[in-house]
Amino acid sequence: MLDFSHNPWLVATSLAVALMAGFTGLTLTRGANALPDGRRKVVVALAAVVLGGGIWSMHFVAMLGLQLPILFFYDALITLISALVAILMVGLALLLLHFRPRTPQVVVGAGGIVGLGIVVMHFVGMAGMQLCRPINGVADIALSTLASLLLSVLAIWVAYGARTQRNILLGTVCFGLAVFSMHFVAIALTGFTVSDVANVAGPALDNQVLAMGVTVAVFLICGAFLLTGITFVGTAEENGAISEAPVSESDAPAxxxxxxxxxxxxxxxxxxxxxxxxxxxxxxxxxxxxxxxxxxxxxxxxxxxxxxxxxxxxxxxxxxxxxxxxxxxxxxxxxxxxxxxxxxxxxxxxxxxxxxxxxxxxxxxxxxxxxxxxxxx
Missing domain, CATH: 2.40.50.1020 (LytTr DNA-binding domain)
Structure with missing residues (x-):
């Protein structure tokens, strides 16, 4: 097995990316249930891109900080698939939260889907490594999955329990820790070995090109974070939760x-x-x-x-x-x-x-x- 280490600055950056993405996505969806269906879908889609893109960006910022004694690169197609999987699974969770009655079962289910999205994104992304093969046992995958599920359910439960400033901030912390902890728990339990053959399904993606793509993604997340953060204090209720029960014809009087x-x-x-x-x-x-x-x-x-x-x-x-x-x-x-x-x-x-x-x-x-x-x- 190969020895490896991490660049501490990139580790810290990966956590900051996860936190910014979590805050932006959870803030974007605040009050979404009061919007007409068409606008609500747009808001949910944007939040899914931010949260799913944040999961992907956090992973690859951390992977850029991974220091191995050999050179390796990524399969571009598999790397793209890992990003799309994260966005789609987070999007499914948000659709449940904003288009179905927000019962405890729905909230837990949505949190579980987000947690699984983090796990699937991680292992699909790791499968894209070429010339260096990651090795995980069943117990390793189960432990990292458990960490992701518990923290993701907690994040959604807190953030959607009451749509106050405090809940959104606490949910942001839980989401960031869910993504960050799952990645580094999984990496700590992963062994790396040399693979002489590159099974490339798509174009080769070396670390320099990946770094540019990740930099652009992080830049967009930072921009979205600033745009949502600048109005967060000014429009949030200071003494109460934002009521977000879905509006339906059956609940409304004539x-x-x-x-x-x-x-x-x-x-x-x-x-x-x-x-x-x-x-x-x-x-x-x-x-x-x-x-x-x-x-x-x-x-x-x-x-x-x-x-x-x-x-x-x-x-x-x-x-x-x-x-x-x-x-x-x-x-x-x-x-x-x-x-x-x-x-x-x-x-x-x-x-x-x-x-x-x-x-x-x-x-x-x-x-x-x-x-x-x-x-x-």
Whole structure:
């Protein structure tokens, strides 16, 4: 067997790549269930590319740091397949999480699929090595698979248990450790031996070419990380989870009461929302709260939440005079639907007992006076 070691800088870089990919992918999908199906699929696809590409990039950054006493290269076709497998398996897990009821079984199943995706990507990628053959026993594969499954299930369970900043950050750490730990546990249990014959199925891919490809992938992940990170603090709920229960026709009350039969408000027939490719108009009086979701909004009614094409600023302007108040930079609330108010040190929380899709709304310090006055406190 060949002796091997690792470049510590590339080991540290591989962990950073896994963490950035995990944060970006989990942040991209936040609030996705409030989007129409078409847009939700696009978001899920982008997150799958980031998370799956992050698994692949982490693996090959670490493999670039692998130092062996012989020269070796990779089969380009097998290397490409390893990336596509990771993206497809992560994509399947995200489809379950965002297009099926998020039961404990679905969450655990999705985490298991992500864990298996990490394992399959690793061993397919290792199979692409030429002139140097990796050797693993059944027990070695089982141990590394177990580590990947446990940490991946934990990552998805934490990240999707509640869509708060804290949960997404903890889920990011678990995801990064799942990818990182699985790789290095597997490598520690792997033996390397010289192979005189190269069984190349596709073009040869030496370390220099691979390094350029991995550098581009890491650059894109870093860019996506910066783009999502710059708005993470500004748009996240500071005192509560983002409700992401899938919107379905069976759970919604008859929408006839929400269609545009209301008097004009702020120059509109009502508040627009989209469902199955059509635009309807909700009665502002039936809306309990409106939450910012990037450049769009989510409307909270008694038993459902709806995608609105307005921004939170546009909603605030158009609904002036309709009784809505700004409770937080991300929220407009209708005081008529508030069931209780809790005062904290320098902020507060509004509760909506009759609104199943919205358990609570944070109240920022600068908005406390107007809210208390509106509630008669």
């Amino acid at each position: 929408h006839e009461a929400m269609v545009a039969s209301t008097p004009p408000v702020g120059g509109a027939a009502g508040v627009p929302f989209e469902r199955e490719g059509q635009t309807f108009f909700a009665d502002p009086g039936q809306i309990a709260a409106i939450r910012a979701e990037g450049h769009y909004c989510v409307l909270y009614l008694e038993a459902e939440k709806l995608f609105c094409p307005w921004s939170i600023t546009e909603a605030d302007n158009r609904l002036e005079g309709a009784g809505f108040l700004r409770a937080h930079r991300s929220y407009l609330v209708n005081p008529a639907h508030v069931s209780s108010f809790e005062r904290k040190k320098d902020n507060g929380t509004l509760y909506f007992e009759e609104v199943n899709s919205l358990p609570k709304v944070p109240v920022s310090r600068s908005r406390m006076g107007a809210l208390r006055e509106a509630l008669g406190l």
